[in-house]
Amino acid sequence: MRAALSRNLGLLLAVGLFAALYGLYSAQHPRGGSAALLVQNSNESFALILAAMAQTVPVLTGGLDLSVGPLMTLVNCLASRVLSGGPVELAFGILACLAAGTLGGLVNGCLVVYGRMQPIIATLATGAVYIGIALFLRPTPGGAVNADLSAMLTYDLAETAAVLGVFDGGQAAWFQPFAPIPVPLLLVLAVLLFVWVPFRGTEMGRGCYAVGSSEGSAYLSGIDVDRSRLAAYTLAGLFAAMAGLYLALQTGTGNADAPQAGAYTLNSIAAVVIGGTSLFGGSGGVVGSLFGALVLRSISFNFRVFDEASWLGALADPLLQPLFEGMVLLIAVSLGAARALRIRNRLQLFG
Structure with missing residues (x-):
């Protein structure tokens, strides 16, 4: 029991922190606890959740992917060009976006595995390339995506049923308990159940953890180190593509915004x-990163509802919010790095 708690301490802390921060936000918000607010917040969080998932897989192998934001920006711009027309055109457009992101991740993996480049250098270079392609696709913000597809995937099940014209347009009595469920939450569950869980159970998925724990030991154990690394970056590209695709559905346009790409990274x-x-590397998973993303979003949500007359009124000043957000991010990253450094030193001491 103690070993399990120690192994999942980071995840438990993230869940607890999210519950506290989002609970504080809901308590202060006039519509706190309502289904409409939950839909809005889940819609705003989904792209970051997918970006965090994309970052997690390379980190598990001991790498770092600085192209996550640029790659999702590229797919966002591509989506603003191809997500229009009828059902067939939309299906091909979605597949093209996912394929583009997956290909970008594969390129990252090839540079790291076969080019023998440091992940941070390889992905920094490819990130610049991806932003360049995004600017070529969308020199200025614009484009459009199918409004019905956007409504289906960014609101609640009631809206999805209304767009599809099923369940009496979403008005069927038996459907009402499910109608307020946010579609983004269901999409998160679908990604976890149908992408992450199967991948983690494969030899390559287990290999990612083994490579991050000890590459030498993984190699001696018969694990294909190169294939595991390649799979990690390719899957990261797929997650980043999903994030960029959803960002296009959420905003309705494409924007090759380099600062936004850097912020997502x-x-x-x-x-x-x-x-x-x-x-x-070697420990953690996308579920923890999911809650980590929700913690970050909950921090920004709270900034919206602080009363300027309260003792936390300074947090309501839009000019100061980037400062506070940056401080929170710096503290979070520093604490995580300190924890990893401490473990590494202990292994060196007793190894």
Whole structure:
């Protein structure tokens, strides 16, 4: 029992911190606890959750992917060009976006595995390339995505049923208990159940943990180190593609915004650390990163509802909020790095 708690301490702390921060936000918000507020907040959090998942997999192998934000920006711009037309065109457009992100992740993996480049250098270089391609696709913000598809995937089940014209347009009596459920929450569960869980159970998934724990031991144990690393970066590309695709559905346009891409990359790293994944690899997972992303979003949510007359009124000043957000991120990353460094020193001491 104690070993299990120690192993999942980071995840438990992230869950507790999220519950406290989101509970504080809901208590102060006029519509706190309502289904409409939950839909809004889940919609605002989903892209960061996927970006954090994308960052987690390379980190598990002991690497770091600085191209997460740029790659999702590239897919966002691509989506603003191809997500229009009828069902067939939309299906091909979605597949093209996911394929583009997966290909970008594969390129990252090839540079790291076969090019023998340090992950941070390889992904810094490819990130610049991806931003360049995004600017080529969308020199200025614009484009459009199918409004019905956007409504189906960014609101609640009632809206999805209304768009599809099923369950009496979402008005069926038996459907009402499920109608307020946010679609983004269901999409998160689908990604976890149908992408992450199967991958983690494969030889390559287990290999990612083994490589991050000790590459030499993993190799001696017969694990294909190169294939595991390649799979990690490729899966990261797929997660980043999902994030960029959803960002296009959420905003309705494409925008090759380099500062936004950098912010998503930074926040994805912070979410990974807050969620309990070691920056040295080998421990953690995307569930922890999911809650780490929710912690970050809950912090920004609270900034919206602080009363300027209260003792926390300074946090309501929009000019000071980036300062406070940066301090929180710095503290989170520093604590995670300190925990990993302490473990590493102990292993060196007794090894």
